[in-house]
Amino acid sequence: MDTTQRTSAVTVPKSQRLSYRTRKTIGRVLYHIFVILIGFVMIYPLIWMVASSFKPPNEIFNNAKSLIPNEFVTYNYPNGWKGFAGYSFSNFFKNSFVISGIATLGSLISSPFIAFGFARLRFKGKKLWFSMMLLTMMLPFQIIMIPQYIIYHNLGWVGTILPLVIPNFFGGAFFIFLIIQFIDGIPRELDEAAKIDGCSWYGIYTRIILPLIVPAIVTCGIFSFMWKWDDFLASLLYLNAPRQYTVSIALKMFSDPNSGSDWGSMFAMATLSILPIMLIFIFCQKYLVEGISTEGLKG
Amino acid sequence: MKAGKTTGGPGGFGAFINREQVAGYVFILPFIIGLVCFTIIPIIISLCLSFTKYDILSAPVFTGLSNYVRMFTQDPTFWKSFRVTLFYAVVSVPLKLIMALFVAVLFYRGTRLTAFYRAVYYLPSIMGSSVAVAVLWKRLFAVDGVINSLLAFFGIDSQIGWLSRPDTAIWTLIVLSVWQFGSSMLVFLGGLKQIPVSLYEAATVDGCSRPKQFFSITLPMLTPVIFFNLIQQTINAFTAFTQSYIITNGKPLDSTLFYSVYMYRRSFEFSEMGYGAAMAWFMLFVVSVLTALIFKSSNSWVYRASE
Numbered sequence: 001m002d003t004t005q006r007t008s009a010v011t012v013p014k015s016q017r018l019s020y021r022t023r024k025t026i027g028r029v030l031y032h033i034f035v036i037l038i039g040f041v042m043i044y045p046l047i048w049m050v051a052s053s054f055k056p057p058n059e060i061f062n063n064a065k066s067l068i069p070n071e072f073v074t075y076n077y078p079n080g081w082k083g084f085a086g087y088s089f090s091n092f093f094k095n096s097f098v099i100s101g102i103a104t105l106g107s108l109i110s111s112p113f114i115a116f117g118f119a120r121l122r123f124k125g126k127k128l129w130f131s132m133m134l135l136t137m138m139l140p141f142q143i144i145m146i147p148q149y150i151i152y153h154n155l156g157w158v159g160t161i162l163p164l165v166i167p168n169f170f171g172g173a174f175f176i177f178l179i180i181q182f183i184d185g186i187p188r189e190l191d192e193a194a195k196i197d198g199c200s201w202y203g204i205y206t207r208i209i210l211p212l213i214v215p216a217i218v219t220c221g222i223f224s225f226m227w228k229w230d231d232f233l234a235s236l237l238y239l240n241a242p243r244q245y246t247v248s249i250a251l252k253m254f255s256d257p258n259s260g261s262d263w264g265s266m267f268a269m270a271t272l273s274i275l276p277i278m279l280i281f282i283f284c285q286k287y288l289v290e291g292i293s294t295e296g297l298k299g
Numbered sequence: 300m301k302a303g304k305t306t307g308g309p310g311g312f313g314a315f316i317n318r319e320q321v322a323g324y325v326f327i328l329p330f331i332i333g334l335v336c337f338t339i340i341p342i343i344i345s346l347c348l349s350f351t352k353y354d355i356l357s358a359p360v361f362t363g364l365s366n367y368v369r370m371f372t373q374d375p376t377f378w379k380s381f382r383v384t385l386f387y388a389v390v391s392v393p394l395k396l397i398m399a400l401f402v403a404v405l406f407y408r409g410t411r412l413t414a415f416y417r418a419v420y421y422l423p424s425i426m427g428s429s430v431a432v433a434v435l436w437k438r439l440f441a442v443d444g445v446i447n448s449l450l451a452f453f454g455i456d457s458q459i460g461w462l463s464r465p466d467t468a469i470w471t472l473i474v475l476s477v478w479q480f481g482s483s484m485l486v487f488l489g490g491l492k493q494i495p496v497s498l499y500e501a502a503t504v505d506g507c508s509r510p511k512q513f514f515s516i517t518l519p520m521l522t523p524v525i526f527f528n529l530i531q532q533t534i535n536a537f538t539a540f541t542q543s544y545i546i547t548n549g550k551p552l553d554s555t556l557f558y559s560v561y562m563y564r565r566s567f568e569f570s571e572m573g574y575g576a577a578m579a580w581f582m583l584f585v586v587s588v589l590t591a592l593i594f595k596s597s598n599s600w601v602y603r604a605s606e
Contacts, residue, residue: 032412035405039419042478046426048445049435060438065448110329117326121319129327129334136338138530138590140538142559143583146566146575147341147348153355170333200313201322230429232541233559237567248430252545255434263438270431281425285418288425289485 046274053077053271057264073264077272080265084254085242089269092250099164099235099246100228106168107175107224112217114171115179116205120191137173141233149237163238164231168224175220182216183209219287226277247273348576355572366577377578379553380561381585387469387557388536391476396528399480403487404517417488424481432475433545437462440471462547465554472542472555483528490524491517522601530593537586558582 047067052060053076055069081089118130152163186209194204232248239245245253251273254266281288315321324331349366353359370377402420406413426432439445440461450457461467494517502512540559543549549556562582566575 031405035416038402039416042420042423045432045435045439045445045478046422048439049431052438061443065445065452110333114327114330117323121323121326123320123323126323126327129331132334133330136334138534138586139338140534140582140586142538142540142562143579144338144341144345146572146579147344148337149567150344150348150355150572151341167333167337169329170337171330176330200317201319201326202317205326226425232428232430232545233563251430251434255430255437255545266434267438270434273431274426274429277425277429281418281422289417289421 049267050271053264053268055264057262060263060267076264076268079262080254080269080272083250087242087245087250089247089250089272091243092245092247093272095161095239095244096229096246096248099161100225102161102165103168103228104221104224106165106170107172108217108221110169110171111175111220112179112210112213113205115176115183116209118176119180119183120188120204120209121201133173133176137177145233145237152238158238159240159244161239161244164228164234172220172224175224178220179213179216182213186212215287215290218284219290222280222284222287226280229276345576345579348573349580351573353572354570356570359573362573366574367581370574370577370581376553376556376561380549380556380558383469383554383556384537384539384558387473387476387539388533391473392529392532392536394473395477395480395532396483396525398477399483399528400487400521400525402480403484403491404513406484406488407491417485420484421481424479427475427479428541430541430545433542436471436475436542436546463551465552468547468551468555472539472546475542475546476536476539483532486524486528487521490521494520519602523603526593526597526601530590533589533593534586537582537589 044067048065051067051069054072054074055076056071056073057076059070083089083092118126118133148163149158152158155162157163157166190208190212191204194208199207230248231246232252235246235249236252239249242250242253247269251266251270254269316325348359350361350363351359352362352365406417406420423432441447442458442460442463444461446461447457447459459467461471498516498520499512502516507515538559539557540563543555543557543560544563547555549560558578559582562575562578565571565578
């Protein structure tokens with residue numbers, strides 16, 4: 001490619017070379033305009049939601065499309081924060097943080113441990129278990145939703161957060177898979193050296209591998225937290241008292257017509273509900289992108 | 300550097316637990332327990348339940364194939380929800396992937412701004428499944444909502460209640476799905492970076508035009524990634540729940556009643572767990588068939604480096 005450009009630079013007359021350059025600049029400008037336009041359409045709804053949370057409720061209808069509130073108000077936030085059924089949003093946020101936190105902790109304790117077994121040890125039946133893991137990655141939650149509910153019902157777990165957090169302590173297929181990919185990239189010589197020094201498999205895991213896979217664990221932690229935070233169906237099934245509601249469920253209840261539909265407060269709370277995800281997105285983007293790319297490529 | 304657990308001496312418990320065969324199972328034990336308790340046992344229970352009538356309060360009653368018979372022959376809503384979901388999957392998945400591929404190619408030749416653009420395009424993907432966005436969508440497509448207001452701004456007087464008309468409501472959900480093409484886009488971008496630059500250089504030397512390069516290099520080299528995305532997105536589309544449940548709740552006239560929402564209704568609102576289990580098995584069957592079809596067809600269109 002380099003050579004063709006150089007020859008053309010030599011042979012093409014000066015006037016045409018300039019026009020080539022201008023054409024290239026125009027092309028580049030058009031490219032950016034195009035990309036920015038689509039980008040604007042993409043985030044318009046999100047900006048609109050944030051903007052609407054600062055509008056007086058009637059303006060959300062009268063001045064529907066605008067992104068800049070005519071009258072800038074902040075009372076939607078305290079109004080919305082009051083929540084409903086005697087529980088404020090501080091309660092719902094606390095619930096969401098507790099559930100997402102414990103579930104994430106569970107995934108992060110178990111998944112690297114399991115991944116190490118799959119990535120480094122040779123044992124009978126490994127292939128079978130590994131393919132089982134790949135299958136569970138594709139298994140829709142709805143298939144086991146009903147029997148799981150019945151099991152939890154019989155254990156007396158319905159109405160507690162246990163069904164939402166306990167399964168995470170047994171590893172998530174997505175996370176195990178991602179960490180296996182990461183461990184595969186670590187030279188085996190490190191393990192061998194440690195083994196010669198008398199290190200057990202458990203020692204190799206805790207002293208050699210674990211410190212090296214921290215970036216993968218961070219990626220898993222981020223995904224685990226985000227998914228739990230957004231989770232709706234499982235929370236809908238297992239949490240039945242307003243006291244226990246997560247932010248997702250609370251927002252849904254808040255938006256139901258019978259609770260008065262105060263759209264201003266509604267959007268204020270919706271904005272706050274995506275704030276943690278937004279912060280993760282801004283500060284941990286690198287990890288998110290890596291997670292998705294590796295998972296996608298090796299799948 | 301002696302590790303804690305090998306103190307049992309040669310031949311003792313420490314040595315036993317450190318044998319590769321044993322240690323392997325120690326490491327994956329949590330996974331096996333989880334798999335058995337939270338997946339395999341539930342799947343078996345689900346199969347048994349699908350042959351019973353069960354309302355969780357009284358004991359299940361064996362009714363043979365009656366759930367399946369009722370599902371296939373006496374329940375038009377079941378078929379309606381199946382058709383709606385199939386339509387949703389067949390329309391939204393290809394649109395989403397084409398969009399993702401198109402944008403990924405746009406961002407391939409990175410400028411300094413690309414990282415920023417990429418972030419903006421990816422944003423809807425991580426917000427998309429949240430209740431906040433679902434509630435937002437309700438407002439966007441309302442009669443006095445944002446979309447109509449925007450149309451009015453461009454001189455189109457639209458009084459369409461997008462969510463209340465059977466022919467438009469499903470499209471609002473499809474738009475929501477396509478809007479979240481960001482994560483597929485990232486996967487495609489990762490795939491694009493894996494294509495050796497030498498291929499393009501050779502093609503340019505041979506006088507191959509850009510569009511031709513796309514169809515004879517980029518697209519074939521990307522097929523494994525497209526394949527992966529296709530399977531994942533199809534399963535996602537088939538099991539979508541939150542959007543339909545919150546935005547339209549199946550209305551109007553069940554035109555947006557997703558399969559999972561109907562299954563949820565039957566199982567938990569009408570307490571027909573047996574019927575719900577039968578529906579779950581049919582869903583598993585359909586998802587497996589779709590996946591198998593994609594797998595089977597992959598031989599003819601997915602590029603494999605080893606061949």
